[in-house]
Amino acid sequence: MKMLNAHEVAHPACRALASACVVAATLVVSGCAGVKDQYAASADAQQRMAAEATADTKAGASVDTQATYLRLVEQMQKEELWFASLAHIDALEQRWGVSPDSTRVRAEALRQTGQAAPAEAAYKRLLGTPLESAGYRGLGLLAGMRGDYAEASRLLSQAQRRTPTDPVLLSDLGYANLRAGLIEEARLPLMQALQLKPDSTQAQANLALYLEVTQQREKSAALMNANRMSEATRAAIREAAQQMKVSGGASASAVRATAAVPAGGRDESIVSPLALKRSRWSETTGIRTANQLNPSTLSAEIPSVLNSTSRSTP
Numbered sequence: 119m120k121m122l123n124a125h126e127v128a129h130p131a132c133r134a135l136a137s138a139c140v141v142a143a144t145l146v147v148s149g150c151a152g153v154k155d156q157y158a159a160s161a162d163a164q165q166r167m168a169a170e171a172t173a174d175t176k177a178g179a180s181v182d183t184q185a186t187y188l189r190l191v192e193q194m195q196k197e198e199l200w201f202a203s204l205a206h207i208d209a210l211e212q213r214w215g216v217s218p219d220s221t222r223v224r225a226e227a228l229r230q231t232g233q234a235a236p237a238e239a240a241y242k243r244l245l246g247t248p249l250e251s252a253g254y255r256g257l258g259l260l261a262g263m264r265g266d267y268a269e270a271s272r273l274l275s276q277a278q279r280r281t282p283t284d285p286v287l288l289s290d291l292g293y294a295n296l297r298a299g300l301i302e303e304a305r306l307p308l309m310q311a312l313q314l315k316p317d318s319t320q321a322q323a324n325l326a327l328y329l330e331v332t333q334q335r336e337k338s339a340a341l342m343n344a345n346r347m348s349e350a351t352r353a354a355i356r357e358a359a360q361q362m363k364v365s366g367g368a369s370a371s372a373v374r375a376t377a378a379v380p381a382g383g384r385d386e387s388i389v390s391p392l393a394l395k396r397s398r399w400s401e402t403t404g405i406r407t408a409n410q411l412n413p414s415t416l417s418a419e420i421p422s423v424l425n426s427t428s429r430s431t432p
Contacts, residue, residue: 184214191223200230218247225256234260251280255287258294267297278307285315293324296331296362304328322347323355330359 181187187210194203204227211220225240238260244253258273274291281287292308295301308328311321322345329338342352 184210184217187214188219188223195223195226195230198230200227203227204231218244218249221247222249222252225252229256229260234263251277251284251287253277254280255290259290262290262294262297267294270294271298271300271303283314285311285318285321288314289318289321289324292328296324296328301328301331319345323351327355327359330356331362 181190187206191203191206191210194206203223207220207224207227211217214220221240221243225237225244228234228237228240238257241253241256241260244250244256247253254273254277258270258277261267261273262270271291271294274287274294278284278287278291288307288311292304292306292311295304295307305328308321308325311318312325315321322341326338326341326347329335329341338355342355347355
C-alpha cells in the first residue's frame with residue numbers, strides 16, 4: 119500500500135486526502151452487504167472523518183514543539199489513524215529531523231499498515247538507542263506475524279530484559295513462548311503480566327491458555343469464571359490448547375501450523391493476541407470500518423487492541 123508522500127502533508131490538502139481515504143475505506147466492506155450495512159458504513163465514515171478532521175485541526179494549531187507534535191501523532195495512533203499518522207510523521211521529521219521517537223512511531227505505523235519490510239528496517243534503527251526495547255519488541259512482533267515464534271521469543275526476551283515491568287510485553291513474550299513450544303518458560307512472564315495488569319483480557323486469556331496446555335483445567339476454569347469470559351472465548355482457548363498439545367507438550371513445528379490462520383476474520387483474534395498476528399491492513403484483508411476497529415465491540419475476543427499502551431509502543 120502506498121505511503122503518503124511528505125509533500126502531501128500541507129493541511130488543506132491533507133484534510134481533503136484524508137477525507138477521501140476515509141470514504142473509500144468504509145466502502146470496502148463485504149460484497150454482499152445490504153442497504154443496512156451501507157448505512158452503518160456511512161455512519162462509521164462520518165465518525166472517522168470527524169476524528170481525522172479534529173486531529174488535523176490540532177496539528178495546525180499551536181504545534182510549536184517537537185514533543186507536542188509527537189504527542190499528537192501518538193494520539194492519532196491510539197485512535198488507529200495509522201495512515202494519517204504517517205503523513206504527520208513526515209511533517210514532524212521535515213521540521214525537526216529524525217529522532218528515535220519519530221522512528222518508533224513510524225515503525226509502529228508501518229507495521230500496522232502492512233508494510234513489514236520498511237517496518238523491520240525502522241525497528242532495527244532503534245537498536246543501540248535509548249528506545250532499543252521498542253526495537254526488539256517490534257522485531258519480535260514481526261517475527262510472530264510470520265509464524266516464527268522461536269525468533270519472536272528470542273527478540274521479545276531481549277526487549278523484556280530492557281523493559282522488565284511492561285505487562286503487554288510480558289504477555290506477548292509468554293504467548294510467543296507457548297507457540298514456540300517453550301511451555302515452562304511461558305509461565306513466569308504470563309503470571310507477571312496478569313499481576314501487573316489484572317484487567318488485561320489478553321493477559322487473562324494467555325494465562326488460561328497456559329493452564330489448559332499444562333492440564334491445569336480447574337485453575338483455568340476458575341480464571342475464566344473469575345473474569346467472566348464468554349463461551350466463544352473459552353472454546354477458542356481450549357481449542358488452541360488442544361492443537362498445541364503434542365505428547366504432553368507442544369512442538370514448535372506443530373504450533374506454527376496451528377497459527378497459520380487467514381487474517382481478516384474475528385475468529386482469528388479470539389485465538390491469538392492481536393500483537394502477534396498479521397496486520398489488519400495486510401493485502402488479504404478488506405479495510406475495516408470504524409465500528410469494526412473499536413475494541414469495545416469485540417467483547418467475545420481475547421485481545422484488547424490499542425488497549426496496549428506499553429512504554430515501548432504507543
